[in-house]
Amino acid sequence: MHRKREKSDYIVQNVDLAFDILFYIARRQYTKLKDLEEKFQTNYTNLEKILEVLIIRGYLDYNKRKKIYSLGIKNFELGHSYISHTEIRKQARPFLQKLAEEFQENVYLATRSGHEIVYIDSYEIPRSVVVKSRVGRLLPMYASASGKVHLAFMDKEDLEEFFREVKLEKFTENTITDKNLLLKELEEVRRNGYAIDNEEWEKEVRCISVPVRDYTGDIVAAITLSAPAFRMPFNLVHGKMKDSFKQASQELSEKLGYSKEIQL
Structure with a gap:
């Protein structure tokens, strides 16, 4: 014994x-x-x-x-099972639906996984031409709108580590592989409050993404719309679409306990 x-x-x-x-x-x-x-x-x-x-x-x-x-990847399988029961997914669902129905395009909820982005939920619109569902997929942070949202608000030390560890590879002719150009775009994301993927991960696919913050002020997810580029002209993206997504970002973050006062 x-x-x-x-x-x-x-x-x-x-x-x-x-x-x-x-x-x-x-x-x-x-x-x-x-x-x-x-x-x-x-x-x-x-x-x-x-x-x-x-x-x-x-x-x-x-x-x-x-x-x-x-x-x-097994950690993602466990995490995905858990995420299905967490507050953020439940709270985000109405916002995904509202935005998807407003613009008649697929809208996703994405979060960070190491140096990549993983899509954890979606509200998808049945159309004859759509972007293939991204739920469960891992995308590079620097070549995706949701990834840029996370990078833009990352701590300086974490961002420096990202550039040390991640090779900026080209996926399309629009992929940003120059560190200085990427840093310049991340500054614009911080200033504007939203990010764009202009056919940088997939050709003929354009995306817009906004951050979702929790009660600590940390970015815990991103709301992203992905659609064929011909249905997302820049005047729409930087106009009505941007306004609707930033409003959703603010309202969902507040539901998760975020207040601008905690940034002061």
Whole structure:
């Protein structure tokens, strides 16, 4: 009995350590083995086995070239299940519907996942020509309107880390891959309160996005409309559409407890 208890304790400790590793990497987004060794002060062989299991089960990814660990897709599956019951999705739903019906286009709720954006809900309009549903998809932050919203209001240190870790690759001829040009656009997003994806992720697809803040003032999501570019002329985007989306941004953020006073 004594040996069984020892084995059980050992397994429980490893399970506990596995969770600690996941949350540690989630906060840092990318981590090297030496950082994990220094942080958890555990046997190297034991740590390597735990990491191997997490990789096999899809909870961690390992970049062999850079020798870094990051969260795997399985965490999204768990998160997606949880998100379906969280307040923000429920509170955002009427706004998605209202905007989708006003402009007769698909409207999405997106949030940050590491250095990418994931779409977690939508209200979609049945039309003969539509943008393929983006729910569950991961998009690059710098080439998506919702991603630019998050980048624009990111802390300076986090933004510097983003540029260190993310290679600005070209997806279309409009993708911004120059750091200085991207920083200039992010300044405009902060000033204007909304972001545009002008066929930067997908050709012939244009998007507008606004931030959603919680009671702390942090941006926790973005409301995004995606449509064929020919149905989104810039006079509409920067006119009526922008006004409606900024109003929705303000009202939804207030429902989540946000007040401009907390920024003072």
